[in-house]
Amino acid sequence: MAVDPDKAVLDAFARQGPEGPLVMLNLLRFTPDGRPSYEEYSRRAAVFLSRYGGELLYAGDGAAPLVAGEGQAWDAVLLVRYPDREAFCGMVADPEYQRITALRTRALSEAVLQPTAPWTSRPGARPS
Template sequence: MSYLDVTQQAGARFFGGNTSGPVVMLNLLRFRDTAVFPAGKEPPIPMSGREAYQKYTEATKPFLEAVGSEVIFSGQADHFLIGPEEEVWDLALLVRHPSKEVFLQFAQNEGYLKTLSYRTAALADSRLLPIVPGTES
C-alpha cells in the first residue's frame, strides 16, 4: 500500500487540532524508477521519478517562499536504523511553515496545484508527518 495524498480524516484531525505557531513537515519520499504521468500529460522526454520530483520542487519553491515557508533540510535517505526493515526511502525533507493555516494557504494555491502532476508522477510512496517545534510530552 502506498500513501500519496492526505485523507479527509487526517486533514480534519490536523486542521481541527488546537496547535498554533510554526509546524515542520517531515516528508519521506520513495521515487518511481520512471515517472508515470497521466495519459496526454507526459513530458516530451521520459524522466525518472527523481527528475520529476526535482521539477516539482523547482516549481513549488516560489509558492513556498510567497507564504513565508521554507525547506530547512533535504537529504538522501535509506533504510531505518530503528523501524521497519522493509521501508526504504530515497529522500527526507523538512519543510517549515509559519502555521498550519499558512500550510493550508500554500496547499490550496492554484499555481501550486498545477505542479502536483509532477509530484504524483514521481512518487511510488510517501509519508508526511507534521511536527510542532518546542512541544514535549
C-alpha cells in the first residue's frame, strides 16, 4: 500500500473543489520501529504547517475499533486543517518540506490521507 500521494493524485486534488478550508484525515500504521521516525517528521513538519497556514487539530493513538473490518485498526490518527487546497499543495511541493518526507515514508507501512470539507461548505448540507 502506498504511504505517499503521487504527482497525478496531487494534481487532481489541486483541481478539485470546493474552495476554502479543509481538514486532512491521516490514518497511520507504523512499521515495527517507525514511531520515532514519524515523531521526528512531525517535529520538523510543524514548521511547514505554520508556514502554509496549517494547524494540527488532533493527534492520538488508535484504540481497538468498535466497528471495523479485519485489518482496519490504525496505530495513530491525525486531523490537520489547511486554509485551502493551494496551501496543502504548496506545502508538499516545497523543496525544504520534501527533504523531510523520507522520515514519514520510512515510518509507515500503510496510510490513508483523506481530504475532508466541512458540511457547511456544501449548499443544503447540514450535519445530523
